[in-house]
Amino acid sequence: MTSDAPSVSATTPDxxxxxxxxxxxxxxxxxxxxxxxxxxxxxxxxxxxxQTGTFSVPVVGPLLGRLDLAVAVFFxxxxxxxxxxxxxxxxxxxxxxxxxxxxLHRAARILPxxxxxxxxxxxxxxxxxxxxxxxxxxxxxxxxFVPLSLTQGLxxxxxxxxxVAFYLLLPLFGWLLVRLSGPRARWRVPVLLGVAAASTAxxxxxxxxxxxxxxxxxxxxxxxxFAAGMVVAETAAExxxxxxxxxxxxxxxxADRRWALLAVAAVAFAVAATPVAGEQDLTTxxxxxxxVKVSLGALVSFCLLAPLVLGTSVRTRWLGGxxxxxxxxxxxxxxxxxxxVLAVVFPVLGISPFAGxxxxxxxxxxxxxxPVAAAGYALIEEPVRVFVRDRERRxxxxxxxxxxDSAAVASNTETAGAATASTAAP
Numbered sequence: 001m002t003s004d005a006p007s008v009s010a011t012t013p014d015x016x017x018x019x020x021x022x023x024x025x026x027x028x029x030x031x032x033x034x035x036x037x038x039x040x041x042x043x044x045x046x047x048x049x050x051q052t053g054t055f056s057v058p059v060v061g062p063l064l065g066r067l068d069l070a071v072a073v074f075f076x077x078x079x080x081x082x083x084x085x086x087x088x089x090x091x092x093x094x095x096x097x098x099x100x101x102x103x104l105h106r107a108a109r110i111l112p113x114x115x116x117x118x119x120x121x122x123x124x125x126x127x128x129x130x131x132x133x134x135x136x137x138x139x140x141x142x143x144x145f146v147p148l149s150l151t152q153g154l155x156x157x158x159x160x161x162x163x164v165a166f167y168l169l170l171p172l173f174g175w176l177l178v179r180l181s182g183p184r185a186r187w188r189v190p191v192l193l194g195v196a197a198a199s200t201a202x203x204x205x206x207x208x209x210x211x212x213x214x215x216x217x218x219x220x221x222x223x224x225x226f227a228a229g230m231v232v233a234e235t236a237a238e239x240x241x242x243x244x245x246x247x248x249x250x251x252x253x254x255a256d257r258r259w260a261l262l263a264v265a266a267v268a269f270a271v272a273a274t275p276v277a278g279e280q281d282l283t284t285x286x287x288x289x290x291x292v293k294v295s296l297g298a299l300v301s302f303c304l305l306a307p308l309v310l311g312t313s314v315r316t317r318w319l320g321g322x323x324x325x326x327x328x329x330x331x332x333x334x335x336x337x338x339x340x341v342l343a344v345v346f347p348v349l350g351i352s353p354f355a356g357x358x359x360x361x362x363x364x365x366x367x368x369x370x371p372v373a374a375a376g377y378a379l380i381e382e383p384v385r386v387f388v389r390d391r392e393r394r395x396x397x398x399x400x401x402x403x404x405d406s407a408a409v410a411s412n413t414e415t416a417g418a419a420t421a422s423t424a425a426p
Contacts, residue, residue, distance in 0.1 A: 031308045034319030036077055037327030040334040042070035044369065047156065047339060048362040051346075053354035055280040064358075065280035066273040071159050072225040072297030076305050078163060079229030086174040087230075087237035090181040090188060099171040101392065106167045108388040109332075113380045114160070115139060117336045121153040125343055128152040147212030153340040158217045160336075165219040166226055185241075189234050189251070192227045199223035200295050203287040216290055224298040232302065232309050239310065255310035265303035272296040332381065333373025341369045 049055050049064035085097040118138045122129045128151045137149035144150075144161045180188045202221040209215060235251045242248075255261070271277070277293035278285030285293065308316060318324060327334075345364045351357050 029309065030320035030325050031316035032077060032081070032305075033328035034316070034321065034324030035073065035304065035308065035328070036331045037324050037329075038319070039070040039073040039077075040327065040331035041366070042067040042073075043156070043335060044338045044366060045362055046070070048342060048365055049358060050280070051342060051353050052351075052356055052358045052361050054356065054358040062273040062280055063270075066269065066277070069269065069272060069297045069300055071222075072228070072294075072301040073304060074159075075163070075166075075222055075225035076229035076232075076298075076301035078166065079226035080233045080305060080309065081229070082167070082170055083174075083230040083233040084237070086177070087188070087233045088240070090177070090185045090234075091237050091241035092182070093237060093241060096174065096178065102171065103167070104392075105388060106164075108384050109381070110160070110164065110167075112384045113333065113376050114141075114157075114336055116376070116380060117340065118154065118157075121340050122151070125153045125340060128154065128343075144217040145213060147210055153343050156335065156339050162217065162219050162222055169219070185234075185238070189231055192230050192234065196224035196227035196231075196298060199227075200291040203290045214284065216284070221290065221294060224294050225301060228298045228302040229305060232306050235306075236309055251306070252310045255306040256312055258307040258311055258313075261303040261307055265300045268296045268299045268303070272300070327370075330370065330373040330377050333376040334369055337372045337376065338365060338369045341365055341372060344368075 046065060046067035049061065049067070055061045055065035082102075085094065088094050089096045118135075122135060122138065130149075130151060133146065134149050134151060137143045137146035138151070138154055138157065141157070141161045141164050143154075144158050150158055177188055177191065180191065199220055199222070202218075203216055205215075207215050215221070231251070235249050235255075238249050239252050272293060276289065277296060278289040308319070342361070342365045345351075345361055345368065346353055349357070349360065349364060351361060
């Protein structure tokens with residue numbers, strides 16, 4: 001994922017000079033990129049744990065299996081990064097972002113390397129290919145709605161489908177909340193929390209589907225994970241909008257208690273690793289178990305994200321360091337490539353799936369996936385990003401200054417990850 005977010009300099013619709021947001025409400029936060037890289041490795045490890053059968057090992061197995069909550073971290077990161085311009089605009093820190101430019105950058109960020117992976121996996125990986133329907137479902141990211149289209153080497157893409165659904169609906173979310181601006185902006189967090197709470201009841205609804213389609217793989221069930229990041233974005237914007245020296249919002253003060261939040265995240269993760277949040281195998285959880293899992297995932301992601309964004313004395317030397325940020329930059333590639341690499345690792349090592357050997361298989365998969373992801377970033381992701389960026393600059397060169405300002409605000413969304421950004425499936 002790329003991260004070049006310029007600062008915002010804009011005027012409000014009534015031509016009153018807007019305050020210029022700084023820090024996490026507008027700029028690049030290195031520790032978040034490091035967090036994304038860490039989550040990407042967690043995604044890889046949870047899939048290796050499942051396919052080596054390690055998830056059934058007492059204590060260690062359930063903990064490794066529940067690393068699928070890295071998806072919650074990815075979704076929360078997307079919610080935070082992509083919602084920042086809307087939260088800022090609601091408080092006079094800039095205009096609403098351009099939906100056209102936002103969607104263009106999301107497509108450029110997600111689709112090129114994804115299409116390359118899908119084509120190579122379906123064409124070359126034994127057992128992955130299928131008919132035209134399978135190809136179309138995966139190429140168009142609607143596989144969660146098409147029976148039996150989550151094929152070998154691509155099963156993790158269910159969450160990318162969820163992510164893209166969120167991308168498409170985000171401008172609508174922004175429009176629906178646009179009236180909650182100025183003094184009414186204080187109601188935005190309660191509304192988001194209400195949506196998050198309501199979404200946990202998703203699987204209780206009597207929604208009929210065809211065999212092979214699971215509503216647990218649809219966006220509504222995961223809105224609480226995105227909302228966790230959106231709430232952080234709203235709070236960061238509120239901090240930026242208040243006069244210097246004024247009282248910080250309650251959530252910002254809570255975020256200052258870093259170690260308390262980390263303890264809460266650890267306890268929530270441990271509870272999620274028990275059967276109360278569903279089994280570690282492919283058994284479909286009961287509706288209440290799914291609700292518990294997504295609730296705990298939202299709590300974990302908020303507790304990890306909030307201190308990095310809102311904390312006033314949080315040290316992020318490691319997460320914000322060059323190594324962690326570099327892994328974060330390659331995180332989308334790690335996500336889209338790792339299951340295809342894992343499918344190759346088993347025969348190369350002469351190990352059968354579900355036959356153990358987790359340390360060896362995990363090490364081999366990680367060692368092979370990272371350079372593949374780095375190559376994909378250098379050869380596909382970054383060139384496409386630069387092309388789109390330069391194209392937009394040329395386009396803005398002939399546009400009125402006020403439109404340029406709106407485009408500058410929209411560019412903040414480029415810092416968001418895909419699949420989250422890279423996202424992952426259990």
